[in-house]
Amino acid sequence: MHKTLSGAMLALALAGIAVDAGAKGPATKGNEAATAHYFAGLVSGADPKLAELTMFFSQMPKGGDLHHHYSGALYAEQYVDFLDKQGLCVNKTTYRIETNKAVIDAERALPAAQRNCLSSGEVYADDAAYRELLQRWSSKDFRNHGAVQPPPDRQFFQTFGFFGPVSNANFNEGLQTLKQRAIAENVSYIETMFKMAPFSTDAGFDARAWQARDDAELTALMRSQLAQLNQDAGFQRTIDDYVAKIASAAAGIDDDKFTMRYQSYVLRLLAPSQVFSSMVAGFKAAGQSELIVGVNIVGQESQMVSMRDYTLHMKMFQFLKAQYPNVKVALHAGELALGDVAPEGLKFHIDQALALGHADRIGHGIDLAHESNVLGIMKKMREADIPVEINLTSNDFINGVRGEAHPVTLYRKHGVPFVISTDDAGVTRHDLSNEYMLFASRYKPDYAEVKRLSYDSVRYAFLPEAQKQRLKRQLDVRFGKFEADIAALDRQRTAPAR
Template structure:
């Protein structure tokens, strides 16, 4: 009987302890949700306090992330200085030079060109030129005062041409900077687009065959051409070497980045503005590399969708993806699709991009998805996205800048209403002068979702990551721990600011219950 009483008391005490821990965690969640609610409730929310809250909240992953567009211009200037490159201070058609462009072949310059190309040190001495350069290399100062300016979409995409010559010089250093920024704002995972799948050289005959294709070509013509190309490059030793070198470059770039606090993976990609032969060759390299490296977890297609070639060949590109997906079925696909608005292209150009990315190419994630309003049978498509768990990557800063889509005009509310899963991402934080924290802040301030809605979006960023199940579970376990710590911290903050007496009473009650259990067991023990 004596041992039995000890056993029963141990069980009771263990259950009580576990229940207390669970109860405390649940109370922390409730306290965090209530505190957050006070920050967004009312005619004017507490934006500054909300900013602190959002900065500290765990954010899981950033799934729509371009490496070169995520590095800030100031870093690129540091790299220009490190390489002793220069930047042109004015345009000159005779010399074929463009203001604000980087020159990497300084030793080959003529005296006339060299006189127009200034060092980073000289740039820092000329504040007006420095500020003007930042306006060309990013979106800084675009909307806060009047100045001569390009159309927003051109301003945004032109930035890549300015810093492009230096953007691939220090991949490992750049990734380490992005990692440190991510950790500082409680981001644990990034899927980035570092470099496109390498180009492949084939015979002129094959190039002509593929370049004769367009979106109106029938499936038989397309399959014949793509099969001929595929059969030629699939076992080509030179192509194999190019792809292996690309995979090795990715591994070298990621050296030392992955650890217990942070993980990075890569999407290979193609640029949609190139010729059909170039697109398919790069796409073959991208798919091939994805099955050779655990670091390369998916394939994407990038570039302005409203470009002449992009619009002309859109359906053809989707069929190229379908062709390669059939031959590389394990490769996951995310697609820039529907990054269009009324007026940017003719109305008929708004009606099929998202659908074809899903139904033809086989995408499981859609980047942007802005023109969903105009898609053929939009309600049916939304239901299909919901049923297939096709997630939309919402990137609010770039959507507002490039397309002028924000607030209630943004389709986030449509996707939410129809149960289509979403994640919040940055796109090109360096160009947009933003962070993932800022994207969540915009979302919270604009739409005032509940705390649990925000938390669900964060978890989506891991659930829909292109990680294998084992890696995904590890990230989810880490995210659980981060949220537990965050909610305990916020509960303490809320207690200090609003209801210390209630918190104290709750703590006293919990202690009393615990003491009663101990007293009961002691009495039982002594009576036996």
């Protein structure tokens, strides 16, 4: 058999990945056609076959997940496990994690029945407390019961404050969990927004940034601030430490079956000097480490600071992208729906992320239909091959955008590239297979489109071309096996009864 395989395919075979030596022959084309026939039967009619689609996509190879937040991807159950690892406990009244050692020691001295701060085991033993914790730390039960609860966007963003003390540690163990979960659902690559880049504070910069009379004055201010940061040895040490921590967390994650890369990010809710210095750190870190493949901006887009400083942040990206042209940028932009903000706030976010922020990918992009330059946006993204990262569960839960109201319908119609991704699968309790299932059941694509989406999630990864080609070859082999299995299932389904 080895004489019929290319060197790359032989390596995959020796690594234990099934290889069809005739991967481009008639049998493979026949299997692909049979898979397309089987898939068409799942999405046809008024009621798509959801259970069968879930099975189909759980088995289907999915190249990658490109819009992925590390802290929001881990399920709350794992964060409970981390409590004991860090010697912490969770207050069963507030469901906040207690980090004060004196309080923890005092609680542990009490009889178990009197303790208000619970260890991992005590949380699991108290079913009422455990259930309440899951409802506070994730979206569990949000839509299937009638309890008084906060609005969904508040519910979503508040979860990070609950599990923050344990999400900021145990990084390698958390990444290993995400890796094994990805492999189990046939995902070969994750590009995760991992850690916020370090920042510094300068009140003088804050005042001048808000008061700048024009772009020339703002650019001069940013140039002066960048020069100061470049000369600040302490600031550089925080960047070096940041890069080292990511390298340590990433140890042992990559192998022949799975690859993970990391985006640094800034928080759009901070003061201008903090956002700018964090951006500088993120761009510099990406230049220092091959593991860090891009820079992003996160935080609820509808909050007051995010809206007030949105254009300022995009101009910061514009300035730094010119200083670091080889660093990739993915931007959360247009994660807004009608009613989230005043109508004028829906008119420009995606447009500025492209024109000012020089985004290589757009995250969410759900206010598209409201943007003043909607046709120009779609033309630019189509012609410049800039994809949008589609997060169906997240957009439904946080913003109430679903079905035909979701702008994926516009992106598809106008030829804008897009990828399917998860956002915060641990908070909203789903996985990438579910996102493909939602896309297929709602929008009735053919198999060729969903297969292309899997490959596009590698094509648009922030990876060197050689690494993308390696992942593509792995996908070729995995799809060969998958389509052979589905073709056999299709023949079994359509075989005449005896």
